[in-house]
Amino acid sequence: MIRLIRKNLKPALVILTILCGLLVASRLVLAAPKLDGRWRVTITIPEAPGSRNMRDLTVNLNVTPLGDSLVGRLTITDAQSQQTVGGVWRQVGKQISITYETPCAVGQSSCATLILMGKVKGDLLKKGQVIVMWDTPNDQNAALFDTSNGAFSGFRLE
DSSP: OHHHHHHHHHHHHHHHHHHHHHHHHHHHHHSOOOOOEEEEEEEEEESSTTOOOEEEEEEEEEEEESTTSSEEEEEEEETTSOOEEEEEEEEETTEEEEEEEOOOOTTOSOOEEEEEEEEEETTEEEEEEEEEEEEEEOTTSTTSEEEEEEEEEEEEOO
16 A cells, blocks of 8 residues: 555656746746846937927936845936936836936926836837926926826847
8 A cells, every 4th residue: 555655656746846847937937027237218208398399318227126126226327428317216027117307407497307117028128108297387287297298118238
């Protein structure tokens, strides 16, 4: 009787080991790529509140996590490496959000907070939507400031 149990136990252990290996492998394959690293991103937003003229901003992101979590800080540098600002990011699965303040000179009228929402797919940032919250008050808007919409896309540099 014990020999019969041992004889049937070996194939069951082999099958269980294979199933556990497949489960681990599938989790690794299905895991979303992490946002951390260096990215080049093109952001298309209006020139100013209420403007129909769009402008493209090309920026480099240096994204670092806080510990092992999927949130962290990032630095945003313009394409000419002349201005750098800080921002924050969050990732849930493939979905990401990035928030930062655009650099603003004294007397400049188009200062804003940008909220980028999109997906990480491999080494690409896809389906990116941008919400621009301008620093101009607007009592008619639920946000109490002028807002605009834009888009973004990007690719991993490293």
